[in-house]
Amino acid sequence: MKIAVIVKEVPDTEAVISLKDGKPDLSGVKWIVNPYDEYAVEEAVRTAENKPGTSTVAVMVGNANSRTNLIDVLALGIDEAVLIADPALEGSSPLAIAKALAAAVKPLGADVILAGRQGVDYDWGITGIALAQLLDIAHVGIVSKLELGEGSFRAESEGDEGKLVTEGALPAVFTTDKGINEPRYKNLKGIMAAKKKTITEHSLSSLGLSAGDFGVAAAGVELVGAAEPPKRQGGRIIEGDTAEAKVANLVKLLREEAKVL
Amino acid sequence: MTKILIVGEFSNGKLKGSAAELLAAARAIDPAAEIHGALLGAGSGAAAQGFAAYGVATVHALDGSLPSYSSDGFAAALAPALAGYDYVLLQQSFFGRDLGARLAAATGAAWLSDVTAVEAGPVFVKPLYAGKVISRMRFSAAGLKIVTVRPKVFMPASADASASVSVNSLAESQGYKSKVTSVEAKAEGQIDLKEADIIISGGRGVGGPEGFAPLRDFAGAVGAALGASRAAVDSGWIGHSHQVGQTGKTVNPKLYIACGISGAIQHLAGMQTSGVIVAINNNENAPLMKIADYALVGDLFQIVPELQKQILALRAQG
Numbered sequence: 001m002k003i004a005v006i007v008k009e010v011p012d013t014e015a016v017i018s019l020k021d022g023k024p025d026l027s028g029v030k031w032i033v034n035p036y037d038e039y040a041v042e043e044a045v046r047t048a049e050n051k052p053g054t055s056t057v058a059v060m061v062g063n064a065n066s067r068t069n070l071i072d073v074l075a076l077g078i079d080e081a082v083l084i085a086d087p088a089l090e091g092s093s094p095l096a097i098a099k100a101l102a103a104a105v106k107p108l109g110a111d112v113i114l115a116g117r118q119g120v121d122y123d124w125g126i127t128g129i130a131l132a133q134l135l136d137i138a139h140v141g142i143v144s145k146l147e148l149g150e151g152s153f154r155a156e157s158e159g160d161e162g163k164l165v166t167e168g169a170l171p172a173v174f175t176t177d178k179g180i181n182e183p184r185y186k187n188l189k190g191i192m193a194a195k196k197k198t199i200t201e202h203s204l205s206s207l208g209l210s211a212g213d214f215g216v217a218a219a220g221v222e223l224v225g226a227a228e229p230p231k232r233q234g235g236r237i238i239e240g241d242t243a244e245a246k247v248a249n250l251v252k253l254l255r256e257e258a259k260v261l
Numbered sequence: 262m263t264k265i266l267i268v269g270e271f272s273n274g275k276l277k278g279s280a281a282e283l284l285a286a287a288r289a290i291d292p293a294a295e296i297h298g299a300l301l302g303a304g305s306g307a308a309a310q311g312f313a314a315y316g317v318a319t320v321h322a323l324d325g326s327l328p329s330y331s332s333d334g335f336a337a338a339l340a341p342a343l344a345g346y347d348y349v350l351l352q353q354s355f356f357g358r359d360l361g362a363r364l365a366a367a368t369g370a371a372w373l374s375d376v377t378a379v380e381a382g383p384v385f386v387k388p389l390y391a392g393k394v395i396s397r398m399r400f401s402a403a404g405l406k407i408v409t410v411r412p413k414v415f416m417p418a419s420a421d422a423s424a425s426v427s428v429n430s431l432a433e434s435q436g437y438k439s440k441v442t443s444v445e446a447k448a449e450g451q452i453d454l455k456e457a458d459i460i461i462s463g464g465r466g467v468g469g470p471e472g473f474a475p476l477r478d479f480a481g482a483v484g485a486a487l488g489a490s491r492a493a494v495d496s497g498w499i500g501h502s503h504q505v506g507q508t509g510k511t512v513n514p515k516l517y518i519a520c521g522i523s524g525a526i527q528h529l530a531g532m533q534t535s536g537v538i539v540a541i542n543n544n545e546n547a548p549l550m551k552i553a554d555y556a557l558v559g560d561l562f563q564i565v566p567e568l569q570k571q572i573l574a575l576r577a578q579g
Contacts, residue, residue: 095369162446167442224396226396
């Protein structure tokens with residue numbers, strides 16, 4: 001079995017995102033592997049451990065600085081990596097990113113493609129699903145449990161009405177939710193092994209793609225402006241000698257001032 | 262004229278109220294737009310009549326002996342009907358996002374997810390980084406645009422119109438690559454975080470899995486949803502489906518009660534648009550205590566049961 005894992009970089013979730021000229025200013029931000037992608041990586045590594053003969057490859061759309069995070073992914077146990085880096089990709093729509101990924105993933109002949117359910121930056125939530133559509137294969141979104149058979153799958157996800165069980169045929173894309181597994185930490189052995197692993201670099205032209213289909217100009221959506229969320233005026237301490245008295249004061253305020261009870 | 266398709270959802274044969282929010286969003290894009298509906302799944306033909314009260318006269322329906330959902334099958338059936346529309350609107354639900362994303366890839370449409378407001382232009386408001394930044398975006402090219410709308414942020418359009426609904430039956434696609442084979446309904450009385458008017462949430466301060474018991478009691482008695490901070494989820498005290506914030510759910514209830522939550526930036530990002538925030542914490546210097554509308558310093562294990570008692574007493578008075 002061959003497994004491809006789609007990973008991307010996002011600003012550290014601890015980061016405060018500041019604004020400059022009405023746009024998010026990411027110049028000082030630390031970049032990490034998208035947290036939801038860590039679950040995809042772990043699922044791939046675990047599957048390979050349990051199914052002898054399975055090979056794994058990570059595929060990332062990134063830039064020249066992305067190798068550090070990609071090497072970390074290899075240190076977790078992924079066999080090799082593909083890095084798609086091209087200045088023309090800057091500002092591309094998520095659908096264009098999915099097209100670049102599809103061009104890189106298709107020749108790999110993967111049975112299973114794993115990706116995080118969404119990037120915790122723009123939260124588009126489309127890339128993995130679009131990749132499935134472009135490859136004309138099945139997908140299941142927001143997967144919390146995955147069972148792989150011979151050419152078939154059974155996946156669980158949290159739907160609107162309750163837990164969904166989806167069944168279908170491989171190849172397929174699965175977008176991973178937090179909770180599907182408990183990602184491991186990298187260890188020294190993995191870090192040493194990663195140094196010997198291959199990272200294949202691609203540009204748009206080496207994937208047979210045209211730069212004109214990528215970037216801000218072709219994105220179809222543009223940022224008009226950005227602002228910080230409205231500041232909350234808070235910090236009013238509710239007084240009272242006992243828990244009972246404090247709660248009585250709170251309930252009165254919730255009813256008469258805030259009008260939510 | 263702008264043509265907008267709103268993809269509704271239905272359960273137990275009835276169109277869900279989310280359609281009224283999509284209709285409001287559609288009218289915000291263009292008050293003069295021609296608005297059509299779509300409904301997919303077994304029984305959708307009958308449920309499509311629910312659009313009548315909103316004055317929507319044309320509804321595309323995929324009805325028959327269908328699986329409850331098939332992302333590729335439903336997308337294949339609806340995609341050919343999208344020609345001629347400027348916008349497709351869906352709810353930012355599991356179904357709406359899943360189908361919408363697949364449709365966008367199938368048609369090459371521009372994609373804008375999780376929109377929380379529409380301004381003149383139209384300009385679309387979309388939170389980024391789980392709400393740390395509020396962006397304003399617009400479409401910059403002609404052609405189909407697919408938008409998902411965050412639940413509970415648009416004032417629902419009123420259901421006071423009437424229309425004679427004409428149903429356009431969509432042809433079922435041949436062969437499914439995948440399909441939903443079972444749906445396990447949520448436990449009785451369990452309220453979804455994204456739908457809840459009141460959320461009670463616990464963090465590191467609850468001390469362990471058993472510390473959630475009084476919060477769960479409160480939620481059951483008052484009709485609230487149960488939330489949690491990442492710290493509590495990562496400690497294994499409660500399931501991830503309860504997590505509020507970045508890498509969890511973004512929520513906007515009328516009342517958010519945070520118990521023993523210090524207020525890490527990832528948590529604040531996911532709940533700061535709540536109507537009223539109450540924080541209960543031993544430590545009055547916790548960041549969340551500073552942004553809460555009402556902060557109670559004290560032992561949550563005394564305060565939460567007392568709050569439950571007093572709210573129920575208030576309701577009993579009517």
